[in-house]
Amino acid sequence: MPREAEPSLNEKNFVLQALQDSVRLDGRELEEYRPLALTFGDQYGVADVTLGKTRVLAKASAELTVPYADRPLDGIFNIATELSPMTSPAFEVNRPTETEVLVSRLLEKTVRRSGALDTESLCLVAGQKCWSIRVDVHVLSHDGNLIDAACFAVVAALRHFRKPDTSMEGGVLTVYTPAEREPVPLSWLHSPFCVTWSFFGEEGDIALLDATWMEEQVRSGSCTISLNKHGEICQIAKLGGVPVEAVSLLQCTNIALIKAKDLSSKLDNWLAEDAKRRDKGGLLAELSAENDRVPDM
């Protein structure tokens, strides 16, 4: 297996020494993200996220299947992560590296286990028919901080996604094509975002956000915190690495909350813009078969 080329000793020392003086190679502040951009595809549920030079594409899709026997009332929701050799020669097809396993576990814990998507709403006929929602995450370019970018892409793709509308009449399930009825959005409960801290130095006293690949290669530890804008932690993963004072971890969490709120409002804006772009002539409201969630007075 080809291994990732490690930075030379000179490069390592240069980065670390600069960080001692709170200077990063690209001139950012320690707690500053690289410019984040999001493009939606022509289809629903395709999100292309770029974070500096890191680029992640997520695509959500739905198909009708039979629910799992032990969960007849729940739909199926999966996140598939693929790191292809296109990203880095260290990744091979069909052989998950440790990075890939960790990324997919983190995404799963952040989005799936935190109950961001209401899987019960995906069930159509108990024990017989349900939607299986699948998100494919493709890393197109890897320049550090894959997790934050991938998580943002997954959440964006799922919130943008529309599944075909269905109806049940007299035991007959009808699935409508987009031409017949406007597809409906998923039942989305909250939007979690990952914020990854990288720690440097023997004592782990230098902490920074959104590390580049170079910084990731010389860091001595990291901690990924997933939060939503309501101040709920969905997951924390500091899987070993340099020991960090408990108090500074708490501070990191508080700053992460600010960043998560920031990411959340960015995503809301982009989604609103895209909805406006698609809603040509203001016909979408009329076409929608979705009921307003407003109780009749």
Place this chain on the structure above:
Amino acid sequence: MPLDTSTYSLALLRVDGRRWNELRRIHAQIRTQAAADGSSYLEMGHTKVMCVVTGPSEPGPRRGGAGGTGGGGGVGAGGQSKDAEVVVNIVIAGFSSVDRKRRGRGDKRTLEMQSTLANTLAATLHTHLFPHSQINISLHVLSQDGSLLAALINAATLACVDAGIPMTDYVTACTAGSTSTYAANDEGADPLLDLNHQEEQELPGLTVATLGDSDKVVALVCESRVQISRLEGMLAVGVDGCKQVREILDQVIKAQGQKMILDGTVDKGTGLNDMDLD
């Protein structure tokens, strides 16, 4: 299926009769396998794990070339590296939990735990003393009742001490939880120490591993949804629990050392003359 622990508020007693700040019984032994370089057996309540350490030794032939695809979490680059590679392998016995579940080798949860353990230990073991070598840590889970990762970390620490691998300090771990669910923002919620399986299922909790007597957190894993305001309390209780665990592990090591000197297995060092061995 979540069970009901809402009775906690009535008597402030948990389902197994503990108070909020009580650990379960910890029983540990080291040097359980005579043939291994280092070995340990640890019980935290009904969670029982065994650990065997082999190494530091010359790295064996690579399986499939990739750094621990089959064997799991490896840290360091093995043969070429200036540091020893820490390879962790966890086997969860089929009979360890209530419902017999077959877990394959590629189970992501196990792979994640392997990688966490490898990274946690690599941070405290002095791997730079053993260039071009490998430290194999193999863990067997015999019985699961919550706090699995914590028990694995503690058992691995003991086995590494037994193997005589130089390390900065003990890495000890335990879990902490909170009696409030994620939605409820009630201020009266108590933090809980050392969750069992039942509590782990229905309450938010985290696993924390610290280095020695300090407040330095080596590993922190939280897998449930919890209010950010709960974190401080849970972390404080967890770190405190780790210190208690450290005391217990320290006693186990010292007792074993004493036994070895009394048995005549090792010579009584010069500095130990004033130590009371009776």
